[in-house]
Amino acid sequence: MNSKLAGVVAALALVLVACGSGQEGPAGGGATPDAAAVIEIGSLYEPQNLDNTAGGGQGVTEAFNGNVYEGLFRLTDAGKVDNLLAKEYAVSDDGLTYTFELRDGVTFHSGKALTAADVKHSIERVTADDSQSARKSNLEVIESVEAPDDGTVVVKLAHRSVSLVYNLTYVWIVNAGAKDLATAEDGTGPYTLGAWKRGSTLSLDRFPGYWGTPPANGGVVFHYFTDATALNNALLTNAVDIVTSQQSPDALEQFTGNPDYKVSEGHSTTKLLLAFNDRRAPFDKPLVRKAVSSAIDDAKLLESIWAGHGSLIGSMVPPTDPWYEDLTKVNPYDVELAKRQLAQAGYAKGLRFTLDTPSYDPHPTAAAFIKSELAKVGITVDINVITADEWYSKVYKNHDFAATLQEHVNDRDVVWYGDPGFYWGYDDEQVSEWIKDAERARTPEEQTELLKKANRRIAENAASDWLYLYPQIVVAASNLSGYPVNGLNSQFYAYGIKKS
Numbered sequence: 001m002n003s004k005l006a007g008v009v010a011a012l013a014l015v016l017v018a019c020g021s022g023q024e025g026p027a028g029g030g031a032t033p034d035a036a037a038v039i040e041i042g043s044l045y046e047p048q049n050l051d052n053t054a055g056g057g058q059g060v061t062e063a064f065n066g067n068v069y070e071g072l073f074r075l076t077d078a079g080k081v082d083n084l085l086a087k088e089y090a091v092s093d094d095g096l097t098y099t100f101e102l103r104d105g106v107t108f109h110s111g112k113a114l115t116a117a118d119v120k121h122s123i124e125r126v127t128a129d130d131s132q133s134a135r136k137s138n139l140e141v142i143e144s145v146e147a148p149d150d151g152t153v154v155v156k157l158a159h160r161s162v163s164l165v166y167n168l169t170y171v172w173i174v175n176a177g178a179k180d181l182a183t184a185e186d187g188t189g190p191y192t193l194g195a196w197k198r199g200s201t202l203s204l205d206r207f208p209g210y211w212g213t214p215p216a217n218g219g220v221v222f223h224y225f226t227d228a229t230a231l232n233n234a235l236l237t238n239a240v241d242i243v244t245s246q247q248s249p250d251a252l253e254q255f256t257g258n259p260d261y262k263v264s265e266g267h268s269t270t271k272l273l274l275a276f277n278d279r280r281a282p283f284d285k286p287l288v289r290k291a292v293s294s295a296i297d298d299a300k301l302l303e304s305i306w307a308g309h310g311s312l313i314g315s316m317v318p319p320t321d322p323w324y325e326d327l328t329k330v331n332p333y334d335v336e337l338a339k340r341q342l343a344q345a346g347y348a349k350g351l352r353f354t355l356d357t358p359s360y361d362p363h364p365t366a367a368a369f370i371k372s373e374l375a376k377v378g379i380t381v382d383i384n385v386i387t388a389d390e391w392y393s394k395v396y397k398n399h400d401f402a403a404t405l406q407e408h409v410n411d412r413d414v415v416w417y418g419d420p421g422f423y424w425g426y427d428d429e430q431v432s433e434w435i436k437d438a439e440r441a442r443t444p445e446e447q448t449e450l451l452k453k454a455n456r457r458i459a460e461n462a463a464s465d466w467l468y469l470y471p472q473i474v475v476a477a478s479n480l481s482g483y484p485v486n487g488l489n490s491q492f493y494a495y496g497i498k499k500s
Contacts, residue, residue, distance in 0.1 A: 005408040033498035036218040041478070041494065042231045042240035044247060044360060046224035047202070048389060049182040050193070052172060053131045055392055056182075058409060058490045062244060063202055063222050069172035069187035072100060072119065072153075073165055077266075077484040077493065079320060079411065081166055085114065085188065093342030095160040096443070100153040101131050101355055106211045109185070109192045110173040121176035123155070123168075130399075134410070135170040137419050138163065141439065160440045162447050166412070170489075190215045190495045202226060203495070216482060217496040228361055232475075235261075241480055241499065244492050246410075246473035247361050249307040255475050264392050265309070266473035266485035269411040272362075274355075274370065274465035276403050279425035283403065289462035291341035293331040295377045300367050302468040305362050309471035315459045318416040318469055320488075322444065323414070323451035327459040338377045350378025356395055356404040359385050363405045366467065396423045407470070409490045414451060415439070417458045426463040 047060035066074060083089075089100045097379035106114040123145050126133045142159045146154040157164070178186035185193045190210045194203030195327065203221045206214065223240050227230040228248035232238045236254065245264075246252065255261040275293070276283035283289055302310050311319075314328035339347040342348065364385060370380040395401045418435030420427035431454045438450035458464075472487040482496040 020125065025253060033481075033500045037215065037499035039217050039220040039494060039497045039499060041220055041428060041492070042234050042239040042243045043222050044225055044228065044231060044245070045490070046199070046222075047196075048392070049179040050185060050196070053125050053133045054060075054182055055132045057388065057392070059224075061101055061490045062492045063204070064185070064189075065185070065489075066189065066493045067136065067204055067220075067495060068185050068189045068193060069174065070189050071169050071171050071173060073169045075166075075169040075491070076489065077486045079168060079488055085119075089165070094275070096157045098155045098164060099154070100159070102151045102153065103211065104151070106188050107209050107286075108178075108188055108209055109209075110175060110178070111209070112175055112177070112186075113150075114173065115150040115189055117150075118152045119153045119173055120145040120147045120174045122173045123171055129316060133170070135167055137422075138415065139171070147263050158274065160442065162441050163412070163439060170410065171264045177400075184186070191219065194219070194221075199326065213495075216498045217494075218496045220497070226360065235475060235477075238477070239373070242474065242476035242483060242497070244474065245313070245470075245487055246475050249305065249309060252473070252475075254306075258480055262476050262478050262480075264474045264476070264485045266472040266487065267318075267320050267486050268470050269320060269413075269489065270407050270409045270470040270472075270487075271313060271316060271318065272366065272405070272407055272467045272470065274403060274467055275406055275424045276464060277399065277401050277425055277428065278463060279399070280402060282345070282347060282353070285345045286342065286461045287341045287345035288347065288351075290331050290378065291338040291345065291347075292374065293377070293462045293465040294334045294341065295338035295379070296370055296373045296465065296467070297333045298467050299333070301366060302435045305365060305469060306468075311469045311471075313466045313469045315455050315466055316408070316417065316464070317451075317455045318411065321414070323448045323455060325452055325455065327456065329467075330456075330459040331462050335376055342377060342379075347378075350380065352382065353402040354381040354382045354384050356384050356386055356401045358391050358405065359387055366405055399423055399425065411488060414455050414458070417454065417463055424464060426458065426461075428457065428463075429463065431457050431490045 020271050045059035045062055048055055048057040050056055050060055052060055071086050074082045074084040076082055085103050086100045087103045089098055092096055124135055127139050141157050142155055143158045144156045175186035175356040190207055191204035192207045194205045196202045201221050201223050205219045231243055232248055235243055255263050276289050295367040298312050312328045317324045354369055357363045367383045374381050395404050415435050416422045417426050418432040434450045438447045441447040474485050479500050482498045
């Protein structure tokens with residue numbers, strides 16, 4: 001499962017990185033980088049476990065993706081797909097067979113050589129019945145995975161999949177013989193797992209047998225905090241060198257204009273959603289969902305939380321996706337319209353529902369704002385604050401909720417509205433058909449047009465209320481350089497970070 005993170009450009013007073021180009025963190029000063037320096041990283045997103053097919057959550061993606069585990073392909077900080085463990089690949093004329101040639105000389109942290117059998121195993125872990133990977137449904141097109149020899153993987157599809165290579169960036173290649181992956185690892189990345197002290201830190205050590213370019217540092221330590229204030233205090237006191245995603249706009253003043261720090265704002269793909277359970281009354285009625293959406297002043301909420309950073313979105317598609325359109329006017333903020341829609345839906349006297357709200361920022365603040373806004377149209381909201389683990393079990397897994405707040409971090413994730421089994425239960429045959437046809441498209445242009453149709457339809461039906469798109473703000477000590485700034489899909493490549 002994936003859930004959380006950040007937004008789009010605004011100009012900060014200090015140093016802004018030119019984002020969208022994939023440029024990494026600002027260059028450091030003239031001092032020589034210290035290749036032995038350990039980078040102390042501050043984060044709000046501790047893993048739930050270390051296995052991304054078993055509900056590890058955003059935190060394990062942030063720490064492990066590209067650092068400990070690698071895929072056949074890599075999604076760069078600019079959103080480009082590069083070959084990684086796949087040296088090259090070929091596609092059959094009918095688009096149904098992909099043949100991947102693996103890179104030579106790659107070993108796992110245990111010392112075992114990478115083979116095609118490990119790739120086969122890793123793909124099948126993601127597509128297995130008990131897999132909890134958020135990208136499982138995107139890979140159901142795979143009919144079989146074969147390993148004809150140690151260096152070749154052949155993937156056969158049930159139908160064309162224009163996004164297959166992109167979706168394979170989410171598949172971590174794991175040693176087929178590895179055990180206990182919820183608490184241990186055996187990947188091919190530039191770092192190995194050092195120690196994980198739950199509730200405190202997770203350290204990554206340099207892997208001396210790494211096949212590629214060694215890390216630019218001596219290792220990294222992720223420090224975990226439960227609130228943004230404590231995280232910022234750690235940065236101010238030099239307990240951490242960098243904050244992966246700034247979640248306290250009010251705190252920016254102490255860093256902006258301070259020569260000891262650099263503030264960088266990049267693109268993000270994180271949407272804050274008020275997600276309805278579209279299977280359950282009253283949210284099985286589109287008019288009720290539209291009324292709730294129009295009753296909430298998203299611009300005021302964004303300003304109150306992010307003070308001018310981030311952007312309104314109006315749908316599940318961020319501007320960095322190829323099929324983006326500005327749909328913010330589809331369900332405009334209009335209290336009188338919301339009242340009329342409620343009356344038309346049979347709720348002229350209002351209604352009441354429980355809002356399940358994750359306990360970490362900014363959810364409780366957003367929930368209180370939504371409660372106040374909806375009270376103006378006769379809707380009573382009971383806020384139920386739950387932990388991330390409780391949210392995963394109650395909402396994501398068991399679908400036991402009326403409405404919830406949650407962040408969705410991935411790009412290209414409008415496709416989840418084509419899956420009626422996903423936790424919000426949106427079920428529209430036409431949307432499912434468009435999304436299915438988009439994946440079978442022969443060209444990216446054909447895919448784009450179909451997904452634009454699907455995106456507009458879910459907006460018109462207010463399948464969810466997309467409150468805003470997060471800004472992605474990275475704050476780092478001024479002697480750091482080489483860090484990612486865009487935070488796509490919550491990944492945070494640490495191997496390029498230099499400290500001088």
